[in-house]
Amino acid sequence: xxxxxxxxxxxxxxxxxxxxxxxxxxxxxxxxxxxxxxxxxxxxxxxxxxxxxxxxxxxxxxxxxxxxxxxxxxxxxxxxxxxxxxxxxxx
Numbered sequence: 001x002x003x004x005x006x007x008x009x010x011x012x013x014x015x016x017x018x019x020x021x022x023x024x025x026x027x028x029x030x031x032x033x034x035x036x037x038x039x040x041x042x043x044x045x046x047x048x049x050x051x052x053x054x055x056x057x058x059x060x061x062x063x064x065x066x067x068x069x070x071x072x073x074x075x076x077x078x079x080x081x082x083x084x085x086x087x088x089x090x091x
Contacts, residue, residue: 004029008044012065021047021063027071040071 005028012021025044032038044065051059 002031002033004031008042012047012063017051019049019051021049023047023065029071036074038071038073042067042071 005026008023008025008027010023012023013019014021023044024047025042027040027042029038029040044067047063047065049059049061049063050057
């Protein structure tokens with residue numbers, strides 16, 4: 001098994017509030033090059049969001065986003081979306 005850790009950065013968009021919540025965290029993946037299968041755990045850190053109007057803070061909140069189950073997949077899933085970009089190859 002090969003273990004790979006990725007840094008995760010992105011945004012969660014709240015449409016009704018026209019707001020973007022910054023997300024940061026990590027994705028730890030265990031990959032088996034022989035079978036083409038992988039499992040991973042996504043961890044996102046809490047994010048603070050503040051809404052201000054004319055310099056006055058109206059709302060402040062901390063957002064927690066979490067995964068309910070591990071991420072699983074196989075070689076055909078990873079290569080189909082990103083051909084030639086996989087970090088490991090079947091030998």
